[in-house]
Amino acid sequence: MASSYKYRQGSDFWYLTGFEEPDSAVVLEKNASSRGYRMTLFSNGKDSAKEKWDGPRTGFDDALNVFKADDALTIKAFPAQLRSMISLYSNIYIDLPQSPRKNARSTKSLLRYLSPPVNPRSEYETVVESLSNSRRKSLAPLIAQLRAFKSVCEQQVMRMAADISGRSHAKTMRFTRPGISESALAAHFEYLCSLSGSQRLAYVPVVASGPNALIIHYTSNNQVVQDGEMILMDAGCEYNGYASDITRTYPANGSFTPPQKELYSAVLSAQKALVGLCTEAQGLSLHDLHRKSCDLLRQELKQIGFTLHTGDLERVLYPHFLSHPIGIDLHESSYSDRGELYVTLVVLSSLDLEFTFHARLKAGMVITVEPGIYVPPTAQFPKHFHNIGIRIEDEVLIGEKHPVVLSVSAPKEIADIEGACQGLLGLEPI
Numbered sequence: 001m002a003s004s005y006k007y008r009q010g011s012d013f014w015y016l017t018g019f020e021e022p023d024s025a026v027v028l029e030k031n032a033s034s035r036g037y038r039m040t041l042f043s044n045g046k047d048s049a050k051e052k053w054d055g056p057r058t059g060f061d062d063a064l065n066v067f068k069a070d071d072a073l074t075i076k077a078f079p080a081q082l083r084s085m086i087s088l089y090s091n092i093y094i095d096l097p098q099s100p101r102k103n104a105r106s107t108k109s110l111l112r113y114l115s116p117p118v119n120p121r122s123e124y125e126t127v128v129e130s131l132s133n134s135r136r137k138s139l140a141p142l143i144a145q146l147r148a149f150k151s152v153c154e155q156q157v158m159r160m161a162a163d164i165s166g167r168s169h170a171k172t173m174r175f176t177r178p179g180i181s182e183s184a185l186a187a188h189f190e191y192l193c194s195l196s197g198s199q200r201l202a203y204v205p206v207v208a209s210g211p212n213a214l215i216i217h218y219t220s221n222n223q224v225v226q227d228g229e230m231i232l233m234d235a236g237c238e239y240n241g242y243a244s245d246i247t248r249t250y251p252a253n254g255s256f257t258p259p260q261k262e263l264y265s266a267v268l269s270a271q272k273a274l275v276g277l278c279t280e281a282q283g284l285s286l287h288d289l290h291r292k293s294c295d296l297l298r299q300e301l302k303q304i305g306f307t308l309h310t311g312d313l314e315r316v317l318y319p320h321f322l323s324h325p326i327g328i329d330l331h332e333s334s335y336s337d338r339g340e341l342y343v344t345l346v347v348l349s350s351l352d353l354e355f356t357f358h359a360r361l362k363a364g365m366v367i368t369v370e371p372g373i374y375v376p377p378t379a380q381f382p383k384h385f386h387n388i389g390i391r392i393e394d395e396v397l398i399g400e401k402h403p404v405v406l407s408v409s410a411p412k413e414i415a416d417i418e419g420a421c422q423g424l425l426g427l428e429p430i
């Protein structure tokens with residue numbers, strides 16, 4: 001077997017270089033030049049015998065001309081070069097591959113065990129570990145702060161990613177009918193994204209029909225859609241290096257039932273109010289926004305007949321966090337985790353939490369806004385809402401005074417969703 005997975009470059013490295021080949025490294029040395037640093041890019045370089053099997057590689061000339069490195073060297077020289085370079089500086093910002101977090105020691109030793117003996121990583125690790133703790137600083141938190149703010153070009157790519165995903169959501173609504181399998185809907189969504197130029201999905205999609213929507217991490221997507229059910233579809237593509245993340249909940253047969261409509265309207269009304277708060281002028285943090293989402297959802301649910309006791313909302317009906325930053329990664333800061341979707345094994349330090357969840361939102365950040373309500377079939381909740389799960393998720397670019405919804409192409413209003421499902425919008429399923 002040649003390979004099991006398509007290669008994807010490390011996000012921080014890609015952010016700094018745009019270089020997509022494996023076995024590469026970069027060193028940036030601060031200096032007095034006009035751009036302020038000297039860049040040395042290490043890679044495999046050309047090798048006609050290997051390229052015949054694996055495809056073309058970037059030569060060292062192109063590393064200089066296309067990727068604007070000041071110097072391009074073979075990756076084999078990296079540990080020795082690094083050893084001599086670091087002797088020149090008092091502060092070295094560096095991360096060990098795969099283990100930026102302190103208590104990942106066991107993972108690291110496992111990786112070393114799994115690595116082939118000639119892997120330059122082990123020699124590299126020896127060099128990095130030779131640095132005293134006072135000189136070795138962690139690079140990842142600094143890059144995370146840079147990546148939190150999207151340039152105009154990044155905003156345009158993210159809008160395109162969200163547009164491709166949003167239109168694919170709309171067409172998948174049109175494609176849906178009772179009797180179809182959840183996996184066919186997942187495949188159709190991915191096919192539509194690929195047709196529009198997406199390189200891959202940003203995550204394994206959730207296509208949950210009926211009561212499956214109550215399972216937050218439902219990704220088996222192997223049930224048959226029944227008439228009268230809704231489908232909760234959490235799916236987004238990756239486009240030119242940037243993730244998108246959209247959730248829509250819609251009726252399988254194209255028409256909401258009265259209870260579905262009532263609960264959907266409640267979540268939608270809270271979701272739209274929350275989107276309206278996504279401005280720098282509001283001065284809120286993700287943590288503040290989440291608290292607002294609990295208040296709003298509580299109010300909405302009371303209006304449609306729920307009697308809520310302490311913990312009912314946060315522990316049962318709405319057990320996940322409202323939001324996360326998004327960009328090159330689905331969860332943009334590698335330090336973020338609120339037990340939210342698709343994040344496993346992330347360990348937080350209090351400093352990281354502070355940065356991601358208590359920092360005020362500023363113009364140029366992109367976050368998701370994804371309130372949801374999932375009603376289990378228990379007697380304390382109104383019976384006509386039992387087994388309904390609804391989440392509505394948009395990607396929002398924080399503006400100074402106005403939020404910009406990047407995922408605007410995915411139908412969200414009841415009339416628009418029914419219109420998309422029923423083909424009233426001139427929409428074709430493909």
Ligand SMILES: [Mn+2]
Nearest residue numbers: 245341368370
């Ligand atoms: Mn999300």
